[in-house]
Amino acid sequence: MNKSLIFANSSDLYNRASKIIPTATQTFSKSRMQFPKGKSPDFLKRGHGSHVWDVDGNEYIDFLMGLLSNLLGYADPDVNSAVVRQLEKGVSFSLATELEVELAEKIQNLMPSMEMVRFGKNGTDATSAAVRVARAATGKDGVIAIGYHGWQDWYVGATSRHKGVPQAVSELTKKVPYNDLVALEAMIARMRDNVACVILEPMSVVEPFPGYLKGIREITEKKGIVLIFDEVVTGFRLAKGGAQELFGVRPDLTAIGKGMGNGFPISAVGGRRDLMMEFENVFFSGTFGGEALSLAASIAVIDKINREDVIGNIWQKGELLRSGILAEIRKCGLDSAIKLQGVAPWQILSFDKIHSASAAEVKTFVAVGLITSGILTTGTFNMSFSHSIEDIEETVSSLARIFSALTEEAKVPGLGERLGCPLIEPVFKVRD
C-alpha cells in the first residue's frame, strides 16, 4: 500500500483506445472490468523476469504473467535467443518446416498420450479442433463441458455470454459441475447418449476428489465417448506431462497452450492416433499454424523444462507463497472471508463478506491494496520460474498489511465509498 501511483499515461491511452477498440483491449481478462478503475494501470510497456513496467513507469511484481502464458518469465534469455536465431531465417514459410516435427516429437515425449500432434495459435484453436475431431469420429453432436475452454460457439454458447451464438449450436453443449460423477452420468442419460465428447479441465481451482478423473475415464470408455483433457493451463505447469501425469489418467485427446510458448502464440491438440488421423479430413487449417517463431520458442521452453527443474521450482516457490498467505489470513482471522484455492503453481484468492463489508468490497479493497503495493494481480498467483524469493516475501508482507487493514476497515460501514473507485463485480464467471 503506500505507494502513491500516478496513471496519467494509462488514462490518456485508455481514452484513445476506448474510442477505437471495444473494451479497450483484446482480452476480457485484461480489461477494466477486472481491475479497480482509475486505481490501477490499463497499459503495460515492458517486462523482465517476473517484473513489469506500466506506461507511467510504475514497476510491479507480476502474478498474472500474461494470463499464465509466461511460464519462464518475461524476456527469457533462452527463448529470446532461439526466437532471434529463427527470425534471421524467416517466420512464415510456404511449406512445413522441420521445427513442426521437432516440437511434435518433444511434446510427445513429455505427454505420451499425445501420439500425434497438430498446432494452433490460441488455446481455443486446440480445444475446438479436439471437439470437432471427436464429433467426426463418433458421428455425434453433443458435448459435455466441465470448466472453461475458450471463445468459440460450441463452448460459449453454453455460458451466460452466449450473445451472437445460434441457439441451435448452444443447445448442443451442456455444462456439468466439476467433481460430480453423478451429474455427469445423469447428463449423458438426459442427452440420450448423443455425446461426442466430455471435455474438462482435469484440475482448475479445485483439486479432483480421489477417483474423479479415473471415474470419468471409465464412464466415457464404457459409453464410447471421447475424453478430452483441456490442459491449456495445467500442461507445462502441474507436471512436465501436465495433470494427466500428476493424476495418472490418460485422456483420448489433449489440448495445450498458454505456457508452452512462454508468451509466444502457440497451442497444440494431440492424442490417440486413430482420432488424430481424422485431421486428414477434418478441417483444421490456418495460415499461421506453422509460424516458426512460436515453434522455436516452444522448443526452447521444453528444452529448458527438461534441462532445469522448472516445474519443481514453481511448485516450491508457489508453496512458499501459499503457506505465507494462509498464515496471514489465519493471523488476521479472515478465514471466512478470504480463501486461497488451487495448488502451488496456480493459486487464486476468493472473497466473501465480512462484518459490514460485502464480497465485492473485500475483493476491491484487496485489489487496490495489491496494486498500490506494486503487485499486479486481481487475486491469482500464476507462478513462473522467474519469481524470486524476494518477490514472494514482498508479496506476503504486503498482503499482511492489506489483511490487517481490512479487519479494521470492514467494521466501519461504507468501505466501498471510501475506496474511491467502482467495485469489481464478477462480469463473467468462466469457471463454476
Ligand SMILES: Cc1ncc(COP(=O)(O)O)c(C=O)c1O
Ligand atoms: C483451461 C482453458 N482452456 C482454454 C482456454 C482458451 O485459451 P485461449 O484464450 O488461448 O484461446 C483458456 C484460456 O484462458 C483456458 O484457461
